[in-house]
Amino acid sequence: MQRTFDDLGTPLIDVTFCVIDLETTGGAAEDVGITEIGAVKLRAGECLGTFQTLVNPGQLIPPTITVLTGITQAMVLPAPRIEVVLPALLDFIGDAVVVGHNVGYDLRFLRAAPARGGPPPLANAVVDTCRLARRLLSDEVPNHKLGTLADRLRLPHQPSHRALDDALATGDLLHVLLERAGRLGVSGLDDLLQLPKLAAHPQVTKLRLTDRLPRSPGVYLFRDRRGQVLYVGKATNLRTRVRSYFSGDGRRKVAQLLRETERIDHVRCPGPLEAEVLEVRLIHELLPRFNRQGTRWRSYTYVKLTGNERFPRLSVVKSTPDDGGLYLGPVSSTKAARLVAEAIESVVPLRRCTARLGGRGTAAAAVREAPCTAAQLGVSTCPCSGAIDEAAYGALVDGLVHALVHDPAALLDPLAERMEALALAERYEEAADVRDRAAALARVLARQRRLDALRRAGRVRLELPGAGGVELRHGRLVRSWGPSPAAGDGATLALPFPEGPGDDGPDGGDGLLSPGPGPALGEPVPRHEVDELVCVARWLDAKAGRVRLVHSDGGLASPLPDLPSYVPTRS
Numbered sequence: 348m349q350r351t352f353d354d355l356g357t358p359l360i361d362v363t364f365c366v367i368d369l370e371t372t373g374g375a376a377e378d379v380g381i382t383e384i385g386a387v388k389l390r391a392g393e394c395l396g397t398f399q400t401l402v403n404p405g406q407l408i409p410p411t412i413t414v415l416t417g418i419t420q421a422m423v424l425p426a427p428r429i430e431v432v433l434p435a436l437l438d439f440i441g442d443a444v445v446v447g448h449n450v451g452y453d454l455r456f457l458r459a460a461p462a463r464g465g466p467p468p469l470a471n472a473v474v475d476t477c478r479l480a481r482r483l484l485s486d487e488v489p490n491h492k493l494g495t496l497a498d499r500l501r502l503p504h505q506p507s508h509r510a511l512d513d514a515l516a517t518g519d520l521l522h523v524l525l526e527r528a529g530r531l532g533v534s535g536l537d538d539l540l541q542l543p544k545l546a547a548h549p550q551v552t553k554l555r556l557t558d559r560l561p562r563s564p565g566v567y568l569f570r571d572r573r574g575q576v577l578y579v580g581k582a583t584n585l586r587t588r589v590r591s592y593f594s595g596d597g598r599r600k601v602a603q604l605l606r607e608t609e610r611i612d613h614v615r616c617p618g619p620l621e622a623e624v625l626e627v628r629l630i631h632e633l634l635p636r637f638n639r640q641g642t643r644w645r646s647y648t649y650v651k652l653t654g655n656e657r658f659p660r661l662s663v664v665k666s667t668p669d670d671g672g673l674y675l676g677p678v679s680s681t682k683a684a685r686l687v688a689e690a691i692e693s694v695v696p697l698r699r700c701t702a703r704l705g706g707r708g709t710a711a712a713a714v715r716e717a718p719c720t721a722a723q724l725g726v727s728t729c730p731c732s733g734a735i736d737e738a739a740y741g742a743l744v745d746g747l748v749h750a751l752v753h754d755p756a757a758l759l760d761p762l763a764e765r766m767e768a769l770a771l772a773e774r775y776e777e778a779a780d781v782r783d784r785a786a787a788l789a790r791v792l793a794r795q796r797r798l799d800a801l802r803r804a805g806r807v808r809l810e811l812p813g814a815g816g817v818e819l820r821h822g823r824l825v826r827s828w829g830p831s832p833a834a835g836d837g838a839t840l841a842l843p844f845p846e847g848p849g850d851d852g853p854d855g856g857d858g859l860l861s862p863g864p865g866p867a868l869g870e871p872v873p874r875h876e877v878d879e880l881v882c883v884a885r886w887l888d889a890k891a892g893r894v895r896l897v898h899s900d901g902g903l904a905s906p907l908p909d910l911p912s913y914v915p916t917r918s
Contacts, residue, residue: 357536359525363390364474365443366521367436368513369453370416372404380404381429381456382418384436385510387518388443394518398439399511401426416508433457437469444472444536448493448517451475472536476520478543483527496520532558537587544594554593556611560586563615564622566629569637570610578604578637581626585613604637617827620817620886624824627878647677647874648684650691650791652747657737658730659744660698661688667874673748675791677877687791690784694761695747698729698740752799755792759785797884798822798872805900811893822880 370383386398401418403426413419436457447453450473457469480491488499493506497516500523504515525539532555533539560567565585569578582588589611592601616622630638653659654671663684667674678684692699700719719731728735728743735743750757762785769778801822810816818826872880887894 358534359529359536359539360391362536363388363395363441363443364446364518364521365389365440365471366446366514366518367440367450367453368447368510368517369456370418370508370510371412371456372406372408373412380406382408382412382416382423383510384432385512385514386436386439387511387514388439389518389521392522396439397511397514398436400432400435402432403428418509440469440471442471444474445469446474446476446517446521448476448513448520450477472540474521474539475543476517476524479524479528479539480520482543483524493517493520535562535586537562537584538590541587541590541594553605553608554590556608557586557589560589560611560613561615562586564617564619565613565615566622566625568612568614568629569604569608570612571607572609574610576629576633576635577607578635579626579629579633581619581622583619583622585615600637617815617829620882621824621827623882623886624879627882631875631878647679647877648681649674649676649678650684650687651675652744652751658698658740660700661691663688673751675751675795677872677874678791683787683791686784686787690762690788691747691758693765693781693784694758695743695750696728697743697747698731700729700731751792751795755789755796758792759789762788794881794884798877798880801880801884802872802876807899808897809887810895810897811890812895816897819883822883823876824879824883 365386365388367384367386369381369385371381372379381402382404383401384398388395388397401423403423405428408418408420408423445454454469454473477491477493480488480496484491484496488495493513493516496502497505497520500520502516502519502523504512504519506513506516525533528539528542531542533542562584564581564583566579566581567585567589568576571577580588592605614625616625647665649664649667651662651664651667652673652675653662654673663681675687676684678687691697698719719729728740730737730740746757762781766778766781766785769775769781801819804819804822807819808816809819813830815827815829817824817828
């Protein structure tokens, strides 16, 4: 049984441990066999049961192994093979935490058995008493062999190189180690599993800062000695996540962060969505020095259809002023934004020159002494060539706006057809270029429609059967609640694209947000809202099969259809 976050937070007194030990013919797991298996199940200091059996290894036992263990060839000949023994052993172990001294050696043999026709291997949590002893007893013993530890600690059971005796001795050692670990504040299974990794960390003394962190979803804040926030993060299990910074994360940024940290605060949240949204808001508000990835909005790029020019054109911009333009984005990089612009321009022949065109009404009034290069090459219907007047150009722009907002197929289908034609003509490099542009455009349009729809959806209430629900206002989270008996049986959420604006519901809930009127389609998303809207959209995508739409003043955008793909083949 695979361990879960709930398992990791189990108090040690409630954890069931299964201590195992194997005797083998010696050598590598792939080449030798198991001669004996011993196991003992423990919980709260009490023995719940034992398991012991000889195993026929299917090969001769070397004399040195017989001298060491006392197990002879005659003893194992009538014994069952490992393929027969392993199912009974796995049933005995169940979902207990597997314990052993240098347990990795034993597990290699057990995991090699399925390759020989046995059942699936163990997926349980694992504790190695040898690694724990190195962490907790290094100053008391000359080495960490099981025999040495049993002798120095005067354990009730002494190892004898027989499987059950060694397992019982390892169980006694485990109890001593758990007592020592408890003095260091180790109270849960997650703490115990991480303990061996903390031995050499230079900031291990600051683990005390994590003692009061809960094992629940939330947001954590690293602060320096002045109280300034250095880093904000989210976690499904706050205690486990924060303590992981002390367990082998070798990134230079993490080392510097821990050196400066003097306090760790936290905010508990009902679930992962609330934690992610709160993290985003805090990062935008506080701008922590170590949250570089969380401030990626600073480098967002947009594709803009200008609105303050007689002859609108596309441009790649970093800012989004309220100038009447239609914005696509945000896009992750300038390169991606240029691919989007090129994809649109290859379907709709907008002007590409940046020259100011004088006069009004006629094509002749806009003509320059020499048309721009794009017009001369015939890839653009630029007014500077005199080939189109203002009215006709306006109709061209209106068609583009309609395609961007309501009919993406009008842009994507011609690109797919062009890509296929180029591939059939064996012009693979050009086909790949069209493919990249089309893919960039499809991603941006899908994201744009999703964000626009969330912002225009007004007040939305969603419920997850048996898990509570959330309330959104213009795509932003304003409230959530826990499980409700009236949650319903959960229908699939429909995500229709809105035909027009609509937020007839009340203003922001309980002062958390005051979203105001719904935005117009294509209006740029404020930078401080982008990441939150993306979080909510990602959550909706993940929960779409379970969530039940209780109320909506507007609507939500459906995903765009997949772009037709073509994989060129060379003969």
